[in-house]
Amino acid sequence: MKNPLNRREFIRQGALAGLGAATAGLTFSGGCRWLPAKERLMMGVAPTGREAVRVGFVGIGNMGSAHVKNLLQIPNCQITAVCDIREERTAWAKNEITTAGFSEPAIYGRDDWDYKRMCDREDLDLVYNAAPWRWHAPISLAAMECGKHAASEVNLALTIDDCWKLVETSERTRRHCAMMENCCYDRTEMIVLNMIRQGVFGEILHGECGYLHDLRAHNLSPTGYQGMWRIKQMERLNGNTYPTHGIGPMAWCMDIHRGDAFDYLVSMNTPSTGINELANRLADEADDRQTREHYASWAKKQYAKGDVNITLIKTKLGKTIICKHDTSLPRPYSRDFLVQGSKGLLRKYPSEKVHIEGLTKNHEWEDMTSYNEKYLHPVWQNLEKQTAGMELAGHGGMDYIEDYRLIQALRSGLVPDIDVYDSVAWSAIIPMSNDSSNRGSKQVKFPDFTRGQWKVKRPLQVDLVKVI
Ligand SMILES: NC(=O)c1ccc[n+]([C@@H]2O[C@H](COP(=O)([O-])OP(=O)(O)OC[C@H]3O[C@@H](n4cnc5c(N)ncnc54)[C@H](O)[C@@H]3O)[C@@H](O)[C@H]2O)c1
Numbered sequence: 001m002k003n004p005l006n007r008r009e010f011i012r013q014g015a016l017a018g019l020g021a022a023t024a025g026l027t028f029s030g031g032c033r034w035l036p037a038k039e040r041l042m043m044g045v046a047p048t049g050r051e052a053v054r055v056g057f058v059g060i061g062n063m064g065s066a067h068v069k070n071l072l073q074i075p076n077c078q079i080t081a082v083c084d085i086r087e088e089r090t091a092w093a094k095n096e097i098t099t100a101g102f103s104e105p106a107i108y109g110r111d112d113w114d115y116k117r118m119c120d121r122e123d124l125d126l127v128y129n130a131a132p133w134r135w136h137a138p139i140s141l142a143a144m145e146c147g148k149h150a151a152s153e154v155n156l157a158l159t160i161d162d163c164w165k166l167v168e169t170s171e172r173t174r175r176h177c178a179m180m181e182n183c184c185y186d187r188t189e190m191i192v193l194n195m196i197r198q199g200v201f202g203e204i205l206h207g208e209c210g211y212l213h214d215l216r217a218h219n220l221s222p223t224g225y226q227g228m229w230r231i232k233q234m235e236r237l238n239g240n241t242y243p244t245h246g247i248g249p250m251a252w253c254m255d256i257h258r259g260d261a262f263d264y265l266v267s268m269n270t271p272s273t274g275i276n277e278l279a280n281r282l283a284d285e286a287d288d289r290q291t292r293e294h295y296a297s298w299a300k301k302q303y304a305k306g307d308v309n310i311t312l313i314k315t316k317l318g319k320t321i322i323c324k325h326d327t328s329l330p331r332p333y334s335r336d337f338l339v340q341g342s343k344g345l346l347r348k349y350p351s352e353k354v355h356i357e358g359l360t361k362n363h364e365w366e367d368m369t370s371y372n373e374k375y376l377h378p379v380w381q382n383l384e385k386q387t388a389g390m391e392l393a394g395h396g397g398m399d400y401i402e403d404y405r406l407i408q409a410l411r412s413g414l415v416p417d418i419d420v421y422d423s424v425a426w427s428a429i430i431p432m433s434n435d436s437s438n439r440g441s442k443q444v445k446f447p448d449f450t451r452g453q454w455k456v457k458r459p460l461q462v463d464l465v466k467v468i
């Protein structure tokens with residue numbers, strides 16, 4: 001992939017110069033950056049509240065099914081349309097929706113682009129997608145162009161061009177575009193956020209995070225992901241292709257876009273061996289010809305994606321983050337979550353430990369259990385009360401919280417927790433780490449999607465509105 005930043009910068013500046021900045025409502029600031037008028041930013045913008053939020057859902061596979069189940073349990077939410085190119089998935093969703101007592105949803109999915117017809121419907125407020133990665137930006141753009149808010153599973157975008165398009169479209173249409181990063185709401189990450197806010201770790205200086213999950217078997221299975229879309233990405237894309245489970249919660253802990261911002265990254269990869277080795281072994285062990293041929297064909301391929309990627313990020317205020325991606329080698333699950341400040345540190349994996357100066361014995365770790373109850377985030381306290389006895393779909397409750405908070409924000413006219421600027425800055429690590437690692441770990445600067453507004457200190461929405 002060529003350096004996408006320069007091309008985008010070139011196009012933006014050329015186009016804007018041609019249009020005339022003043023008439024386009026833009027102002028020019030030093031450092032050769034064109035800025036939109038402040039009031040055009042979608043930061044802290046409250047949507048118009050409504051009685052109920054009507055959702056059109058696209059992509060009802062592994063993750064989409066969990067969201068559909070959760071949305072059906074959220075008060076003042078209705079799924080009015082569903083879209084999937086696999087008929088059995090829309091049939092499943094229709095059955096879930098009607099069994100839950102709602103009217104039959106409109107069904108879409110006659111081809112890959114049928115989501116556009118769905119976005120055009122009048123009876124939708126939000127288009128939410130859990131489709132494969134390449135569709136996230138196109139679906140979100142179509143939703144906003146049709147006047148709907150957009151929510152997308154991770155990652156929101158795969159290119160810097162798409163990141164800018166999403167920002168510009170959200171600003172022009174005045175519609176929110178939120179990437180749904182469930183790990184921001186995980187119980188431990190929210191306890192840590194609460195501890196940080198209460199000054200337990202002092203000034204936060206360093207973080208470590210990532211996505212470390214042995215996905216080889218799922219990636220190689222013909223039924224793991226529809227059309228095996230995930231392994232196909234590995235044939236062409238290197239770098240950290242899935243940064244947001246780690247970087248999302250870390251950005252919250254480090255006040256990114258709320259007084260600090262990512263400045264630049266450097267990235268490097270190991271060679272790629274894990275997928276080929278397992279595919280070879282599965283081909284050898286196969287009992288029938290069809291299975292043997294399936295695995296043998298994937299064993300022969302070359303993967304651009306190195307097995308382990310390490311990306312180092314420096315923030316504008318000089319803080320450091322290590323973000324890892326490791327999904328093609330045998331290993332236990334981890335997100336390597338570690339936050340370090342001037343008064344101590346915490347690590348989540350392989351077990352939750354803290355070291356707090358003055359409280360923990362010098363040079364030792366201490367179990368985090370004794371802090372959990374004291375610092376349980378109000379968002380979780382509320383959820384546990386509210387959902388007692390309910391069957392929540394997906395990842396121990398965090399998926400329900402992310403869905404619940406987005407729906408209630410749109411319903412009550414509150415600013416969503418994650419805005420378009422957060423979503424694209426976290427996603428931009430994908431093309432940037434690909435670019436850096438393909439060019440000898442060259443330093444790559446983050447585009448400033450906020451056009452300087454990251455400097456403004458403002459609270460995170462989960463700190464401001466803890467209970468909805
Ligand atoms: N946040 C999490 O913890 C988490 C967990 C799993 C997956 N995910 C994310 O969810 C997304 C989906 O992953 P998955 O595992 O559910 O994949 P999947 O293959 O099981 O589901 C994708 C679904 O999208 C449908 N689809 C594909 N192209 C489409 C199109 N053009 N229009 C309409 N439908 C289309 C497929 O038929 C399929 O049902 C990915 O972004 C993935 O990274 C997130």
